[in-house]
Amino acid sequence: MEELKMTTYAPDTAATAVVLYAKNNARYDLLNNDFRLVYTYEIKIKVLKSEGTSYADIIIPYYSKERAGGNMKENITQLDASAYNLEDGKIIRTKMKRDLVFEERLNKNYMQIKFSIPAVREGTVFEYKYQLNSDFYYSINHWEAQRSIPVIHTQYDITIPEYFLFNLDMRGSHSLNMKDQSESLSYTLHYQNGQVEQLLCSGRHLSFTGKQLPALRPDKYVWCADDYMSGVGFELRGINFPGSLYKSFTNTWETIDKMLLEDEDFGSLLKMRNPYRDEMAALALDKLTDRQDKIAAIYTFLKKKMSWNGQYRLYGSEVRKAIKNGTGNNADINFVLMSMLHDAQIPCYPAVMSRKTLGILPLSHPSIQKLNTFVVGIADTDSTFVFLDGSVTNGYINTLPPALMVDRARLLSKADGGNWIDLSQLGKNQIRSSIKAQIHPDGRITGTRQTGYTGQHAANFRRNYHTAKDSAEFITKLETEENIKVQTFSTTGVDAFSSIVKESLEFEKQANVNDNLIYINPMIFLHVSKCPFTQAERQLPLEMPYAEQIIQVTNLTIPEGYTVDELPAPLNAFTEDKQGFCRYLVHQNGNQLIITYSFSSNKLIYPISEYKLVKSFWELIAEKNNEILVLKKI
Structure with a gap:
């Protein structure tokens, strides 16, 4: 009843659903005198928001070759699912019928079972369980304790006969409680002549428990969240049957x-x-x-x-x-x-x-x-x-x-x-721009930009260019993003298999004018408009896609009869390890403003402990990119 009355999960109020418990068990069994693995899965989930109903749509893949051949297979049995709702103070159970379960082929090696548990809505508690029987006794499925929604309690128990030796791979940043005990096992062998024999051996019983595990949601700037998911992996090291030589299964690269x-x-x-x-x-x-x-x-x-x-x-x-x-x-x-x-x-x-x-x-x-x-x-x-x-x-x-x-x-x-x-630092990824522009008394800024894109930036330019319906659509998008009006536009290398793309354009842009003042951002083309990292805290490391360098030199001509009220302060910012830096300087020479801007980022992975420092670094860059310079009429 308390679970059905639950409306939010205090440790994570944004959670659309929460796993109340997940119980998994794996054991070795004998079928036709051959070992097999039998897994049982039982899970109970509370839906907290309407979006959480999607967790009642279940897909379970299993190995089953399309063509007959080989005797290794898997199958699913004892599938059962129910939903529980509170109606007029009473608990109403809706049991899933068999005709709501569908089997389909996923590929030539795998089938999958799909079902949607009925009567699931905001406030529902639903549960499902099933058994997976696998002939792959030498390969234990990895267990993932965490999910994309919070987990209140999860437990995994497995008993492994002494004949099978496995390496354990504990992973993730959230600790799991582990118990490792020995126990006695007994298996019954049946022979064709009707004889029966008891096979007695010792076994290793492993139990893993996790409590109050946070959701591990996909996040920006991380390639594969599963890399950081708490759980346990198993890899067969060897098999040692009685009367047989030990056979090592430990692979090397x-x-x-x-x-x-x-x-x-x-x-x-x-x-x-x-x-x-x-x-x-x-x-x-x-x-x-x-x-x-x-x-x-x-x-x-x-x-x-x-x-x-x-x-x-x-x-x-x-x-x-x-x-x-x-x-x-x-x-x-x-x-x-x-x-x-x-x-x-x-x-x-x-x-x-x-x-x-x-x-x-x-x-x-x-x-x-x-x-x-x-x-x-x-x-x-x-x-x-x-x-x-x-x-x-x-x-x-x-x-x-x-x-x-x-x-x-x-x-x-x-x-x-x-x-x-190591392929992580291949090539040189750079954007180098030269901008020459004139500020007019009415606030118009007119000028040219010459840009060279190399490496990943050249690839990105080509992708965006070819994704557009035509060059006109590409230019319209450019005008919107940069808040400019493009007068002329040309490129070289956009259709070539080459290391560089060059772009040339004439543009017009409008600055704000108020009486005798012109307000202008000397960074006519922004590198960063706002900090890309908005979370106060982060669960996962930051994984940058590639190292890069941005260089921009701007020459701005001040209109006659105007003077600079105050030059922006220079910036010379570094990350703590000096793998990232940003330099910004505005220099005046007569009626010319020369703005030099350079940014470099060489580090690809930042641990969680460095997130706040990286966030502060980017906030500083975004602030400087948006800084306004004031021109006064003399």
Whole structure:
């Protein structure tokens, strides 16, 4: 009754729902004399706001191959769900009927069960439970204690027979209470002749409990919130059955390198024949002396043959179909790219990784399942590499989509094995602007801006330009964002596969005029209009997409008969570790104001403990960007 009367959750009044309890259990069972894992899940949720009703829409995936073959599978049983509402002081239970449960195929390896618990509205308490039976006894599902809504109480119990040895990976910033005890286990073996035998062994019982866990909501400036979610991971270290030799399952990254290089949908494709060998002759690569020019010519040709379908993959199981259709995932395009580079006598290797959006590689527990794509590392010199990927549409060499700019990837080659590389600081990402403008007595500001965009900023410019319906729409959006009127506009490099985009424009802007005073922001084009970090406190680290540099030099001509009332104070601000800085200076030379502005940010991850300092740094920058200068009529 108290749960139904509950209207808000005091520790988090913004919560749309709260987990009252979640109880999970995992145990080993015998079926046909083979071990299997049996998981039971039970969860109870209180809906606090109408938006919280979405948590009653449940999806449960499970392994089930589309084609018959192999005997490893999973299934779901004992599914039950109910909703409870308070009506006229009475508790009304609405039980979910079986016809509200739907099964559908998710992909060739997985099915999923979907259901929506009925009669769920603001104020409802609902619960559901089910059992998942899995033949994958050697792979224990990871347990996540936290969720995107607060959790009042959660518990996970698992009992593991002595034959299976697992490494535990406790993760997250919120501590979980753990108990580790031994207990006696008994299993019954049934033989074809009707005999029955008891199998007695010891077991390890692990119990994990979490209380009053805060919601872990997706946030800006974090790639994958799940990286920071409190929970427990399990990785099989070895199996030791009676009468058998101990078998180690502990992977190393070197063994994973070998597995990939021997896989027919990966390693074999590193030797595939270039499908465009004959057509490549027209590129006349032998006349190009710079290796990056050769790489650019090959990639430009390839993208005319194959377009990216928006998907990232690790394996190239359908690369030949992609070649035929002229479209494929990034892995398909990358395998073809490498075949073309090999023909051009340019050494190249795959650099496998986990995309930032799918989580950090668990370096202490090597796992091939955590790898989900790769980019191409291309030898630029005998000791340096540049990087490219089939998903690059607006970027360039060393200008990958930010989700691929990971700090750890495995560069694979059969000659040297694999080695760790850092792709997080690839290339130079810069905006450099030169502005010349005249202030008129009526407050009009007219002038020109010449801007060069490199790296990620060039890619962003191209993306925005090509997303617009036409150049007119792009200019209209620019006028709105910058509060200007564009008189003329031109670009170079916007359609090219190159490292830079150049933009040139003539503009007009209106300053505020009051009697004999003109109020003007000398930062005609703002870098930052307001601080991007608005939270007083932050639960997750700050993850910046890439390092960058902004440089802006403005020459402003003051109208005749006016004088500067007071020059803005200079700014020379640094982050605590000196990895970020902002400099701002307004200098007067006769009737000329010279404004120099430079900003640099090189650090990509700031821990929670540094959030307030970073926030203060950006607040200072935003304040200076919006500072007003006053011109007085003499």
